[in-house]
Amino acid sequence: MAGLEGTERPRQAAATAAARWTPAVDEELALKALERYGDPTLGEVRLPSCPESTVAARRLTRCVVVTQWGLSAQLAEQAVLLVSELVGNAVQHTGARHFGLRMARRRGWVRVEVRDPSRGLPCLLPVRVTDTNGRGLFLVDRLSDRWGVDLLARGKTVWCEMRVADR
Template sequence: MMGGMAGLEGMEQPRPRSDPAAAGWGIPGADRDRTPAPRRPASAAPEPAGDPTLGEVRLPSRPQSAGIARRLTAAVLLKQWSLTPQLTEHAVLLVSELVGNAVRHTGARTFGLRMLRRRGWIRIEVRDPSRGLPCLMPVQEMDLSGRGLFLVDKLSERWGVDLLPRGKTTWFEMRIADR
């Protein structure tokens, strides 16, 4: 599906970069009771800081970034927005699929993750510098790959791609119950 941002008109482009120090956003899932975080090997890069609800969080285009994107998504949807565990589980799966596509198919060094909330809706975006469009393929029961956009299509209310002057944003939207 190509087209505008139905339900979320007026969102600005290009997306602003996030401020790494914004809102004191730490590693999602870290205990807040002052339990020390596990030590990482010196060679391991720290997880990026940033709040994808305030601006785009840039992540390196490597398979490990899917885990970071999943943790960020779960933290925002469960803790910050207080959404249901089932909706969060679906959104985390879809983020993983979009990030996987960005990492595997674009040749980019980085990609961006952004999350938006409007009355009755959430929107999650993955931006990359490639203008190559993702393709929803027919899926057979025994297929080992190619199910990503099929899942996005089935579990989201709507999804699409916005072409940008330098790249694209692939997004999905899900209905939520506002409290």
């Protein structure tokens, strides 16, 4: 019994957190992220290079894709995953203090850009079923219709695009 006590607290905390989550709470958090960092559709928003920024970027994406652009839940989930992977790579691999996030929609396309000051290029690695990391760019490659890197005078922009149906 003593061994189970240690696992009950995390389970209770997770159950309590899940009980507090609602779409309204998610939308409120997304709007707070929008107020704090800005709208990535109006220009590049600057985020600190830390794991918490991945959460903020996901919230910004959901807010933009669903609320502003009115895209389907499936496209929203795909866009959120793409942003999460690009931002995660910037946070984990560049050593930057900040990175920029920008999103654009044009006829039939959604584009996501993550700019950082590193000129190190991302590498698409082969992925095996047993791999526990190194899947980020693989997912970007599979989920987006196209992606690439633009080298800048100081840094780079990693971008991806996905096709969307126009209303």
